[in-house]
Amino acid sequence: MLKPILLVEDNPRDLELTLLALERSQLANEVIVLRDGADALDYLLRRNAYAERDGGNPAVLLLDLKLPKVDGLEVLKEVRTTPDLRSIPTVMLTSSREEPDLLRAYELGVNAYVVKPVEFKEFVAAISDLGVFWAVLNEPPPGSLRLNRRGSN
């Protein structure tokens, strides 16, 4: 069984477009969608609503930089300072080209950083590259490439 991809995105349109991009990139992983940083931490740390959830860590964490309640950088920081979560590959998705954000994310140990391009085709390409690299190439065993996802509605 492939580990799921955890996508944390608050903007519904970006969410839909990102899911479409993931769908087009033909990844087999399940995508779990969360809408804010607090929820993401609950999920990762198996707290509150997610205390009883199955499975281990996601294959890759796609994290929007600006999130309600707990923002992306804080989630990243928590992930990197929690021994059980530290090894989750984490990719920042953001509109921002601002250097301070970029620097801060690298300081906190982000694995990759994607500035969402305006053109959808480019976005699909960028997400595909990321997904292939982190969800597939880094994931033993490769398993099925069949699309199997949940939580996209």
Add this chain to the structure above:
Amino acid sequence: MITADNPLAEAVERCAQEPIQVPGSIQPHGFLLVLDETDLHILQASENAEHWLGLPARELLGCALAELVGDGFDMRAHLARLPDDEAFPFHIGDVCLRPGAPWRDKLRVLAHRHDQVLIVEFEPVRLPADLAEQGDYYPLVRSFVGNLHLAASLEDLLQQSVEQLKRITGFGRVKAYRFDSEGNGQVLAEVADPGYPSYLGLCFPASDIPRQARELYRVNRIRVIEDANYQPSKLVPAANPRTGKALDMSFAALRSVSPVHLQYMRNMGTLASMSLSIVVDGQLWGLVSCHHDQPRPVDLRTRTACELLASVLSLQIESRESHASTRTLLDLRQHIVRMISSMADHDSVSEGLRDLPDVLLEFAGASGAAVISADRCDLIGKTPPQAQVTALVHWLAQRGEDTVFHSDNVRRDIDELPELADHVGGVLAVAISQIHSHYLLWFRPEQVRTVNWAGQPSKQVGPQGQLDPRHSFERWQEEVRGFCQAWDPLIVEGVVELRTAVLGIVLRKAEELAQLAGELRRSNKELEAFSYSVSHDLRAPLRHIAGYTELLGEIEGQGLSERGRRFLQHIGEAAQFAGSLVDNLLNFSQMGRSALRLSDVDLNALVDAIRAELAPDYQGREIVWDIAPLPKVIADPAFINLALQNLIGNAIKYTRGRDPARIEIRAQEHPDEVEVCIRDNGVGFDMAYANKLFGVFQRLHRMEDFEGTGIGLASVRRIIERHDGRVWAEGQIDQGASFHFTLPRPAATT
């Protein structure tokens, strides 16, 4: 220090300690009674009263004054004329003594209150025969006072005064001298009868007048010694019964003087003298001294006229001096103002002063100056060598006391730096900031000066250890070395004022800078916040429009009309264009903020890379590239790449339709800059709009003809200006355009 090894110093000090205001005796040309003012009974009397009254002084004690004078004299009524605040002997009237007294003529009565008693002096009316004709002094004094202000110089003023005083008193020689800061007196004016030696121009050493005598001269403006061979007449009893001490006769006209002084007079061949003090601003400025080779009386009326004259002279000198110091001050201020405005113009204290070397020197009347700041030391005019100036600044910093230091003799005052004296005589220094080692120094050369003393200024000690005044007043020359002209206290004050003004400027500048920096920080923050929100908030909806448009076309495209699909395409393109506008704008604002990372840049390599990168844009077109060997420059490679990319991209874009297109890139090396030129044979532009080319969002072509966001050339300008270069363009419609930029050449390779 008074030590037994130095009998002369001891004698001089003893002389200065002599209680000359309480001599216990008087000169005998009149007599003195001390009265209790309440009952007008006699407390003390001078021994010589017997000569006038026919009664021994001892018998006078306790007597009422009324018993000693003629019936017509009402002392109370006369005393009523004595002003309460009058300190000096006041002529309250004339008196005849009691019938039977040996002295029958009228006596002048002078009274003053002092030492808790009433001191009454009696003196005969005596005009020397040669003056008997003079009559009233008033017209003489009036014309003198009237003419004083016409005197052209100080010497002229003093000369007029001594001539007038000689006429009034009939003394054989009258001279006026002025004291220097050490108390030596130089004779500036003199008039003398034949046979009297002349002292004009000579100096009398300070030790001629001991300090307590000097103080007495200051408060009591006249002193007469009618006969240097007089026999002093003692007061009986010696002590003032009210105080139990010897009577204080500071103001008494008849006060007896020091025997040393009488000896001094006799040595000088003078038997009578009168001294008038010139007091300026409360200080003893000088003296007029009248000498006669024979004993000579000076009548009260004469004395009064002389005193008045001396007062007028004092006031006149005071007004001249204050006028002169006002002019000096004004002059100093004008120099300060010029220096300050130059500092303000140059935005730098040191540069402002360096730019006005003459003003800096004139300001302090110096022949050399040095401006020392933390990182440099500038020498102006005649100064010691730089190493010595640096050592001097170090010495000043170590000394660290006051902000101002001045010396008119560096050999004497700065032991640690003896070599300074080889170059200068004196120095005036002010620390603008001791912490930052910021000093201004002025130098004056040594001035060898010859002093003509009136006799070798050394005193001898007599057998009893008393001072033995010198016998020779012959001219004795001394050469004084090592000194520069003394620093005027006004200049020293001016230097302090200059320092205050400079500090004011520096402080104000610091405040302005701090305020500017604060404003810049604020506006930078705002700009950053703005960029951030543009990048986030504007980009997201554009992305959504582009994304959904594309998806819509994909999923529902077949169901739309041809027109509908075209509209959809326009929406997509518009969103993408808006997105690239936002991106370009962000790049542009970042260019202004991020730091330049300078390194060697190979322009030819950059151009080649850009051509390769842009190849898709001119696929299928024929472009003739003419690229000359370009020099290496020092610049931020990423920024220069962006600038070249914009310029080459423009050349490719605006030559569209030319067959073949020609793009030429050349460089020209000037002495301090490298000029790069990119020329094309494209559509060109109207020079009338040349100034608009480099502005943000300025476009000279329609969008259908040539696409673009209007930020490219603005970015080029910003990049080049960040490198301290210039950028400009030349062109003509349909005749092509050329874009030029310069980059400063690194100093090392020129």
